[in-house]
Amino acid sequence: MKFKNFLLVLGLLLSVSCKTPTDIFKIEAKNVNINDSLQADASIESFIKPYREHITKDLDSVLGYAVDTYSKTDGHLNTAIGNLMADVVLQEADPVFFKKTGEHIDFVLLNHGGIRSIISKGPITKRTAYEIMPFENSIVVSKLPGAQIQELLEYLSKAKRAHPISKLKIVLDKDARVVKSTVNNTPIDFNKTYYIATNDYLINGGDGMDFFKGSEEVIILDYKIRNALIDYFMKTDTINPVADDRFIQLND
Known part of the structure; x- marks a missing residue:
């Protein structure tokens, strides 16, 4: 009886295995060193060449002119390039925000580390x-x-x-305490709310800016900072940003 049961089970297994064949694959891997000895594939190069040339031409088309070279290391509490970035975000994003909400941006706050390059004196491109x-x-x-x-x-x-900040002004005393703060040249009212333009990294507490986690609302504009810069450059012949008094510290 046990032998018959064994034959029955074996038959069922064979029947199932015949209905559901199993494919066996052999996978091998090897290291390929990427260096100058590798020959380019002429057909691939020929295919991508027009696209590369089109992108290069688009990126290098001149949009404006910078009268000097600007770096984020040029100042202490505010820099020309940082002021430019914050002002550009305000100028380009405010109409988008107003169309979406009927409100205006009160001020802008970005992060120093978000500026990844200098602006060199001379032609400005995409x-x-x-x-x-x-x-x-x-x-x-x-x-x-x-x-x-x-x-x-x-x-x-x-x-x-x-x-980088825009429309916000801060004055520190010699001990780095805030002695004056204004928005659009009006003293800040800590009993009201303000609309602050920033980026999607900082809004989640990036760079330790945890205060943004207390936002009552976050409005997404679907507008990249890079695109705001390009839009600004396309309609501005010459840029000449300066460090100013928007964030300063008194010596005495």
């Missing part, structure tokens, strides 16, 4: 924008209450870095 902002960071707007605005000011006073 490539310039890609070099300054190689990341895919997009502009978002935070509706931030007064308590978090206070945290924002304390963060900037302690960081003492040239984080």
